[in-house]
Amino acid sequence: MSNIFKMMAHIDRRVYYAAVFLLTALLLIYPLGLPLAISPEVRHTYELVDSLEPGDLVIINFCLSASGYAQLQGACNSMIDHVFQKEGVLVIFTATADQAPIMLEGIIANNGELMAGHSDFPYYEINGKQYGTDYINMGYYPGLFKWVASLSADFRPALGNNDWYGNDVSEFFDSHDITHARDVDLVISFDSDDGAGDFMNYFFLEYGTPVVQSQIGVMVAGAKVQYNAGNYAGIVPSIRGAAEYQFLADYPGYALTQMDAFSVVQFFLILLMVLGNVGYYGYTRLQKEA
Amino acid sequence: MSILRRKEFFVVLIVLISVFLYIPYFFEVPQAMTNLENWFMDTIVIIAAFAVWVGFITATRREVVRIQRRRKGWFYAVVILVLSWAMVVIGLGIGKTNVIFEFLQWAFVIPGDATIYAILVFYLTSAGARAFRVNSLESALLTFGALFILLKQAPLGEVLAPWAGPVAIYLQDTIAMAATRVFSVSLAIGSVVLAIRLMLGQEMALVGLVRRVASREEE
Amino acid sequence: MVDLYNGGILILGTVTTFGLYMILSGVDSPWFAFAEHAFVGTAIGLSVVVATDYLFRTIIPRILSDPAANWPTIISVILGLMMILRVHRDTVHLARIPITIATAAGIAVSVRAEIFSGIINQIKATILPLMGLATWWDFVVNLTVVLSVLFVFTFYFYTTEMKGPLQQANRIGRYILYLSFGVLFAQTYMGRLGLLLGHLQSYIQPYYPNGAVTVVVVVVMIVSTWLLHKRYPELLEKLTPE
Numbered sequence: 001m002s003n004i005f006k007m008m009a010h011i012d013r014r015v016y017y018a019a020v021f022l023l024t025a026l027l028l029i030y031p032l033g034l035p036l037a038i039s040p041e042v043r044h045t046y047e048l049v050d051s052l053e054p055g056d057l058v059i060i061n062f063c064l065s066a067s068g069y070a071q072l073q074g075a076c077n078s079m080i081d082h083v084f085q086k087e088g089v090l091v092i093f094t095a096t097a098d099q100a101p102i103m104l105e106g107i108i109a110n111n112g113e114l115m116a117g118h119s120d121f122p123y124y125e126i127n128g129k130q131y132g133t134d135y136i137n138m139g140y141y142p143g144l145f146k147w148v149a150s151l152s153a154d155f156r157p158a159l160g161n162n163d164w165y166g167n168d169v170s171e172f173f174d175s176h177d178i179t180h181a182r183d184v185d186l187v188i189s190f191d192s193d194d195g196a197g198d199f200m201n202y203f204f205l206e207y208g209t210p211v212v213q214s215q216i217g218v219m220v221a222g223a224k225v226q227y228n229a230g231n232y233a234g235i236v237p238s239i240r241g242a243a244e245y246q247f248l249a250d251y252p253g254y255a256l257t258q259m260d261a262f263s264v265v266q267f268f269l270i271l272l273m274v275l276g277n278v279g280y281y282g283y284t285r286l287q288k289e290a
Numbered sequence: 291m292s293i294l295r296r297k298e299f300f301v302v303l304i305v306l307i308s309v310f311l312y313i314p315y316f317f318e319v320p321q322a323m324t325n326l327e328n329w330f331m332d333t334i335v336i337i338a339a340f341a342v343w344v345g346f347i348t349a350t351r352r353e354v355v356r357i358q359r360r361r362k363g364w365f366y367a368v369v370i371l372v373l374s375w376a377m378v379v380i381g382l383g384i385g386k387t388n389v390i391f392e393f394l395q396w397a398f399v400i401p402g403d404a405t406i407y408a409i410l411v412f413y414l415t416s417a418g419a420r421a422f423r424v425n426s427l428e429s430a431l432l433t434f435g436a437l438f439i440l441l442k443q444a445p446l447g448e449v450l451a452p453w454a455g456p457v458a459i460y461l462q463d464t465i466a467m468a469a470t471r472v473f474s475v476s477l478a479i480g481s482v483v484l485a486i487r488l489m490l491g492q493e494m495a496l497v498g499l500v501r502r503v504a505s506r507e508e509e
Numbered sequence: 510m511v512d513l514y515n516g517g518i519l520i521l522g523t524v525t526t527f528g529l530y531m532i533l534s535g536v537d538s539p540w541f542a543f544a545e546h547a548f549v550g551t552a553i554g555l556s557v558v559v560a561t562d563y564l565f566r567t568i569i570p571r572i573l574s575d576p577a578a579n580w581p582t583i584i585s586v587i588l589g590l591m592m593i594l595r596v597h598r599d600t601v602h603l604a605r606i607p608i609t610i611a612t613a614a615g616i617a618v619s620v621r622a623e624i625f626s627g628i629i630n631q632i633k634a635t636i637l638p639l640m641g642l643a644t645w646w647d648f649v650v651n652l653t654v655v656l657s658v659l660f661v662f663t664f665y666f667y668t669t670e671m672k673g674p675l676q677q678a679n680r681i682g683r684y685i686l687y688l689s690f691g692v693l694f695a696q697t698y699m700g701r702l703g704l705l706l707g708h709l710q711s712y713i714q715p716y717y718p719n720g721a722v723t724v725v726v727v728v729v730m731i732v733s734t735w736l737l738h739k740r741y742p743e744l745l746e747k748l749t750p751e
Contacts, residue, residue: 014534017416025713028709037448067403067406069400070704101559142563146615158332162570165387166566217698229633238699240445240703262444266447267440267446269440272419273433303606304613308613311618316621330614336564336568336586337592337610340590344595369543374554376554377550377553377555378558382562396518397518401526404704405708414697439696443696460650469689470693478624478627482623498601498604
């Protein structure tokens, strides 16, 4: 019996690694279809986006590195699709992480199709919204919070007149009379760094602009603090929030299918914690006392 | 140019910049001062963009030295140089939406960045199995805090252990939030203290004015 | 059929991903060294390109449109160029001016907003009502938040001797911190696991070609590393920098 406890206390860590990898792979290939409860924060965020009205201007900011993209891809796809379903809503895409523009292009290509007479970016039509008329992609701006502060203070000069592809989009701003930061009605930030925090500091605190954040798992605790303090209007936490939003938006996506692997691997961690304690009390502690 | 090596010059500069940025935020000021504030914010973005070149030149120099001295694994320095310069030449010379530039991004940057963060899952699993030993009150609190959250956030956990949900929500929305709130306040206070120390000239290492450390021979 | 572009991305992406994962085996592997250096090289290049592109896309056109009116931006660009002088020891003192401006301005811009979002708003959110609430549970929640914040704050007193009620509060604060660290661990685990799942899924599905290429590439990497260990240890020593 003590051999079993000894084994439990001294399992090679590579066994853990292999087990996590195998479980993950198997459940991604054969999902179980487990049920999913919707949290109040994600439901509130969904209703906030759903309440957008014609003429509202939304900044969708990508402060995502590749690591965050893998987690938030589901939220990006479903939330952007949801925004673009709203009649008459205008969108400006920005990025405050240098890896984000190419992922933003992936999202646009995934949700849209090429406009008639065009064969490449940026001319994609998403849910009937045309590039240059209803939305623009301004691309990456360096400096993180420094640029967001600059955007809040001096909106048009901070954005410039050229989009990510070098096209002059001043017509978009002039035709919709977009001149100042207070013209923005909603900011949605997909974050693996604190892009929404910057927009909260320089848009919400200055002009009362509601800020929604979809963040990676390690940022969830801090985001909840800001949400409960009223600084964020909505949050979509990590992959779980992404799956819930996909469910609410009726958007078929990978985040929902990943939930099964998500559940089982977390249970595996609980099992390991139990085994580790059983091994500790059954062997290691007895050895120390002896 | 000796003034550029004197600490007093930089302290005066720091104080002036801070004054021109704090006052417009808290008080109504003439437009000229607001314009100056906006100029500072534009300038730091531009400086940040140029600062990347400092890192690039330094990295290039380091890898060239590694190749010249044939240090162990010097051929990987060739990999770094070739790929980084290829990205820069193609990205700036031809265009950032060029097919080769995007190919290199999708082939190396995106998978590499995602993998580096995803690797932590394996280490966290190993840590969970080895470090969460219930042998004192503190470790018990640590373990049970993690246990309830794991049960709640897994959709399967909500089905098998529905009693864990309310406890987990309570822990997240009160205890964990309170601790995180204290971290936020501490961080903010620390930032304010750092700003004040910077204005008093106590943190000159941040602007590159460090005291020269004596070598062993001099000691 | 997979075209060359997407096929190349798939193969190299798989090599990069699973090359980096090879560190988990605890075994030296040239695949890990290659993946690590390839990632670092391309990431550096990407940062330089996007930062410089911002200058050419936004700043230079602004200056060229009206140089006389945009003279402050010209000064900003000159300061930026002075930053590059940092690379040589004879000119490093000139780079201190833009560094000072960027540091002082950056700290000022972030601190002036942090005072509100990080201190005042957080304290406002902590001052919760304890009377006149709808249910007894609201009272329990509010009381827990208020007391938890107070107790955890006492844990961060480093310049006062802990005795009497302060010592008790400090100990309770420590227990609250342990509980919250467990919660934060689980949330971090959720976050990283989501990352792993999202990333791995792209290498498994669709089964062809992604899954097939992944299996082939991983088998080749494992077999080659094993062969190097067993048959060519001197070559392995040369191929692994650390």
